[in-house]
Amino acid sequence: MSNELKYLSERAARGLLNRRSFMGRAAALGATTTFASTMLASAVMAAGPVKGGTLRVGIQGGSSTDSLDPGLSTNATSLQILRMWGEPLLELAEDGGIDPRLASEYEASADAKTWTFKMRSGVTYSNGKSVTAEDVKATIERHAGEESKSGALGLLRGIVSMSTDGDRFILELDTPNADLPYLLADYHLVIQPNGGKDDPTAAIGSGPYILKSHEPGVRHVFEKNPNYWNDDLGHAETVELLVINDDTARVAALQSGQVHMVNRVPPKVASLVGRMGGVKVHSTPSAGHYVFIMHADTAPFDNKDLRLALKYAINREEMVDKILFGNGTAGNDSPINASYPLFSEREQRTYDPEKAAFHFKASGHDGSVLLRTSDNSFPGAPDAAQLFQQSAGAAGITLDIKREPNDGYWSEVWNKQPFCTSYWGGRPTQDAMFSTAYLSSADWNDTRFFNEGFDKMLLAARAELDEGKRKAIYSDMSTIVSDEGGLICPMFNNFIDAVSEGVEGWRTTKGFDLMNNYAPLKMWVTA
Amino acid sequence: MRIPISALMGLILTGGFFLVAIFADFIAPYGMAEVVGDVWEPRSAEHLLGTDNIGRDLLTRLIYGGQTTIFIATLATALSFTLGSILGLSAAVLGGWVDQVISRLVDLLMSIPSLIFALVILSVMPVTVPVLILVMGLLDSTRVYRLSRAVAVDINVMDFVEAAKLRGEKLSWIIFREILPNALSPLVAELGLRFIFAVLFLSTLSFLGLGVQPPASDWGGMVKENKEGIVFGIGAALVPAAAIAILAISVNLVADWVLNKTSDLKGGRGG
């Protein structure tokens, strides 16, 4: 029996037998449904990707105002578009390490100040020109320049000089940085001809696909780049991105078979989607966290007791249950979780109304505390604020909630008002996360956290090459943020993507959702 | 006077809604924001209508939501009718430049989509209940103005009004004694629809995150809170939607009964 079943599963994997008939024949051979579908799945992986077909993606985040300039790409849709037509020098690997892409190899000097990248040979842009080290230099110059509008500008500080030597690109830093490869893997930094200085929105790159139709906020169509160098990426002949911003509509489009995959399934309905036939839900742990942020230098939050009172007054487990519906993990008032390579466990802070009441009394604050929120600070933020209101109420702390308009929340409330709900997508390394938002001089120090000791530890860790010592420093830094800072971090969210059974090849990947946005490139259409 | 059965039903239902709204604090089985169970529990003895998207009692939410909805919609409609009809009737009777100035101003306000208007005003002003009522009432009064002016212009050329003018009656006499009684029935008929449009406008504002502040919610906001369940056949969103529909029908049954003749009605949903 098993030989016949194996034969059938291989035929099914090659698309010679459709899924339904395979399952029927398997049942006739006495196999259970679970066994048959496991068998099919492994046969599909073993048979390797099927080339060709049209893959449709329903994606959240696009807007008709989107630009094709990689520097101005900020939402999930523009990021996905960059993945299709462009390539960076290096890329985050599935397990969180670094994979070479346009650079075939790279090395650092002993002091981690000078970095040399060797260009992969024979790679061309979709317009036929070769990718050169000069283009890399020009790209980084454009993103890091004085006039730059790029979202990657903040990552590229500290570059002293850049030069090229044949197929080599050489970069010198003012201070050692062992994490530089992670910075160059940033999604904005796709390599463009002459760095995109001539026309940043031309969408000409060396990626697996070529942009054919571009209607911002509506639909983007890509066709396979026939000259692409890497056979592991880009299986479908055509990829269609449909921008579907409404959560319910996006899920319905998958349910009704109009798209093969969607990102950002609302946690509330994740289990319902999973129960439907023909669809698989993938809930992937991430470094993203849903937070409540206080300005630690603004009254009344400049009082450490009040900050601690609020930290003890939040019920983290309840938040994970009721806001994330189990698709996530409890936070510990530090922006770091197990997604980071150098993470170590600390003692978990839990909901404790008595301690909360004690610290609240010690703070001497009386009256209520105003919390601002909006739907687009994170999904379910007003609900989370109401749960916080309830749990704080039990500790004798009155929270007033003010719902702000979605429109303008990031420019008017976040990083301006002293207490609000917010979201952080996380960074690939602890160094990047702490430098982005917790260093005294950070641009986005949204908790107004100024701690000299902490700043020194960050610089020490950056120059430290011993991993064990680095880990210990980062652990102490998390404890400082957790005890002293203005961050209340109740939960880390999972990325919830849903994929129909008509496509195969899902692999758990760190980074962003939809397999770090490689799902449309690494998956293939079977039916 | 004999009241037809449909109108009687409308009166009873409308009265019932208002009573429940007024005595919400005494009737509601749980606290408005109290989390009492799991998410989207089905109907049970403890939760007659089940629970909502974060585990609050749906019946309780419905009762408090009704209070918010009816309170805001009633006041906004009252404001729009007082303002709109007084200006509309005056413009029709006075005519000339007064009519031109008010009418063109109203045209100006109406020609910009309400959505953009609401977005601008509510982004600048704090979103509180009085502000909501004011914004909704003012935007809606433009539609009432158009209706009452159109009706009054037709009546204004009637012979009995001409006669009153020739008698030398004062402006207020002509407006309130001659024109208003004859314009009343189309105005009342429109009142029913406008009340419902106010409820719907409130729910559109909630859809955009500009409505009532949480934990309070209006019925439209409740539909939105529970909308994710609809495509999976979960009925929590159905309850507030049905409440809006029943309120709409009962208010309009009453309005239909009051309406026995009509005239030019204008103004649409949102617009």
Next chain:
Amino acid sequence: MGPMFKLISQRIALGILLLLAVSILIFAGTEMLPGDLAESILGQSATPEALANIRAELGLNDPAFIRYFQWLGGLLQGDLGTALSNGQDIGPQIGKRLGNTLFLAATAAVIAVPLAIFLGLVAVRYRNRWPDKLISGATLASISLPEFFIGYVLIYFFAVKWRVFPSVATVYDSMSFLEKLNAIALPVIVLTLVVLAHMMRMTRAAILNVMQSAYIETAELKGLSAFKVIARHAFPNSISPIVNVVTINLAYLVVGVVVVEVIFVYPGMGQYLVDHVSKRDVPVVQACGLIFATVYVVLNLIADIVAILSNPRLRHPK
């Protein structure tokens, strides 16, 4: 036609003045909104340097009135300008969106208007009997449900359960006309349900108003069938209020359907406008606002002219 011509040209001149006032109002409104384009483009990833660079490049540092007149000058030469946010020309972009919006609105109107008038006539014919009550009740219920609720319920049944129509109504150039009609089936049903009640109720009310006139009685005494009396004699005389309500609902189909566009992912004007409002992209908001206002002014003009033509007392003002 002398006085009529004067009246109409007066209205058109007023309409143009109105549009000018609208453009100022919208401009002032978008200026009042908190935040600016530079901040909206970069969102949470805005650094002060990047912000300053964007502001300088987009000319956001110029005073508001200078930017307004620059825009107005361009418009008078037929140039809608370029979108600040993505540097694309506004004209072709809006043209495409407007075409989509008009396509959706026209399809909905072609179904809704005749249906509303027909149902109105039926309701009058069977006044106070069950068909009248059924029609009134059903249309009232449909008008009183939030649009997004109707939309999701239709998606649940027609797209997810029965798979009759697609839930995503995105249309694009390479589709045939029939494919497009299939794609927009669900939003058209929603819009029809939403505008039907208002027009139907007005038709019914306006005809009933006329039904009490002496000439209707004459027609009835002539022995004409009840439906003929209503359709041939009462309906033509109640056309003015009906046209008013029809135009107001047509305007709604063009300018007020953003929620339906969001739910069905339809690339129309509403979504386009809201995207650009939230990015503070003033030239686009201006252009959209002006187009909406033009639609409104033109439809209103038609309604007013019909009203004047159909009422002799208004045609010859004293």
